[in-house]
Amino acid sequence: MSEKTKILLKEKHMPKAWYNIMADMPNLPKPPLHPGTKQPVGPDDLSPIFPMGLIGQEVTQERWVEIPEEVQEIYRLWRPTPLHRAHRLEKALDTPAKIYYKYEGASPAGSHKLNTAVPQVYYNKKEGIKRLATETGAGQWGVALSQACNFFGLECTVYMVKVSYHQKPYRRTMMQIFGSEVFASPSEHTNSGRAILKADPDSLGSLGIAISEAVEDAAGRGDTNYALGSVLNHVILHQTVIGLEAKEQLEKVDAYPDVVIACCGGGSNFGGTAFPFAYDKIVKGAKVKLVAAEPSACPTLTRGHFGYDFGDVAGFTPLLWMYTLGKEFMPPGIHAGGLRYHGDSPLLSQLVHDGIAEARAFGQTAVFESALVFAKSEGIIPAPESSHAIHAAVQEALAAKEAGEARTILFNLSGHGLLDLPSYDTYLEGKLIDYPLPEENLKEALKKLPQV
Numbered sequence: 001m002s003e004k005t006k007i008l009l010k011e012k013h014m015p016k017a018w019y020n021i022m023a024d025m026p027n028l029p030k031p032p033l034h035p036g037t038k039q040p041v042g043p044d045d046l047s048p049i050f051p052m053g054l055i056g057q058e059v060t061q062e063r064w065v066e067i068p069e070e071v072q073e074i075y076r077l078w079r080p081t082p083l084h085r086a087h088r089l090e091k092a093l094d095t096p097a098k099i100y101y102k103y104e105g106a107s108p109a110g111s112h113k114l115n116t117a118v119p120q121v122y123y124n125k126k127e128g129i130k131r132l133a134t135e136t137g138a139g140q141w142g143v144a145l146s147q148a149c150n151f152f153g154l155e156c157t158v159y160m161v162k163v164s165y166h167q168k169p170y171r172r173t174m175m176q177i178f179g180s181e182v183f184a185s186p187s188e189h190t191n192s193g194r195a196i197l198k199a200d201p202d203s204l205g206s207l208g209i210a211i212s213e214a215v216e217d218a219a220g221r222g223d224t225n226y227a228l229g230s231v232l233n234h235v236i237l238h239q240t241v242i243g244l245e246a247k248e249q250l251e252k253v254d255a256y257p258d259v260v261i262a263c264c265g266g267g268s269n270f271g272g273t274a275f276p277f278a279y280d281k282i283v284k285g286a287k288v289k290l291v292a293a294e295p296s297a298c299p300t301l302t303r304g305h306f307g308y309d310f311g312d313v314a315g316f317t318p319l320l321w322m323y324t325l326g327k328e329f330m331p332p333g334i335h336a337g338g339l340r341y342h343g344d345s346p347l348l349s350q351l352v353h354d355g356i357a358e359a360r361a362f363g364q365t366a367v368f369e370s371a372l373v374f375a376k377s378e379g380i381i382p383a384p385e386s387s388h389a390i391h392a393a394v395q396e397a398l399a400a401k402e403a404g405e406a407r408t409i410l411f412n413l414s415g416h417g418l419l420d421l422p423s424y425d426t427y428l429e430g431k432l433i434d435y436p437l438p439e440e441n442l443k444e445a446l447k448k449l450p451q452v
Ligand SMILES: *Cc1c(COP(=O)(O)O)cnc(C)c1O
Pocket: 111, 112, 113, 140, 141, 229, 230, 231, 263, 264, 265, 266, 267, 268, 269, 270, 338, 339, 383, 385, 386, 414, 415, 416
């Protein structure tokens, strides 16, 4: 790196290392188990589809992991992301609370996912990998990985859940602009895809099926690896740039949050935002509340079972120690597509179980109401996923008003909603409905948990 670049990086106040919460957790999650033998997985089990650089980060208990210079140079395109004080939202809510938000929608991909896509591609390239295969649901992860592969000159193949492939054509276009090959999943390109199509030619696909296709693709070719956009420890590690920057930005205005909020699908933007503050809580006794906001239609942390489960429908992936609704749980088609996952990050799950973080679940009509209040006051149209965090922040601000307390609230705005406008149409037409999960359905889904 040139001297000039080094000086620029310093001036930009970007973190030089990621924070690894495994160094400080009072209890670590139980280890991932091999799906066949049910014994803890070792590096050799993972090396057919992941580079050793990332496998090492999955298990390391070093507190700080240096961010490679090549990754920092690309981060510089959009990092540090802005931290805004939401003055106009505070006024609209007539609250004594101070509301700050970190804006990850400012990335070229439009969400926080590029923070991990860039280092994932970097470590793969370093180990000679030429091509990555992945799945994507609503498309945010596929877009981020496509951009990162383009930066480093790797090929990228994305299996995109068929229903989204047709419903969200613009995210597919974005992936293709960056040179990726995009297949509607289930596809004719893999055995698992062909088997599903044979049984049901009209299958709309699911994230679980798309994962099976991408893993099969990667495992079958020496030049190809697989990449995952959330849940795993190394993904959350990369996302900690969000919270580390926010801490420094808040310090500059002499502020420290009473509560830190982020939405939660697999837990990566929550972990990235909240774990640097969890460090203060665990190590220094700070009294900060850490709140994960999830959909009541897919209430993994608030109502799920804490134990081992598979990460995908077919049962190809290792068993992870986490909160889960059962791998066969089919969440209803809520508009926050990025929050429809049956499991959650093992690190976050353990912290919730140990009472260090907490979770709240919200219905999508209330979430969209808060999204509109936010859009009208701050001018940014938020992603439906991120709007869960906005709603939790609004509730905290209203509680502060009720109590006559000057609370400081920090939330992460994980992405913008400019490619989610059809969802806003549905809301504006008054056609949005809530899908609270009936207890019987939950019990049914949990019956099929694997016996370990
Ligand atoms: C993918 C996504 C999420 C959910 O994923 P996490 O891993 O829980 O962060 C949230 N917000 C946006 C904008 C996303 O694209």
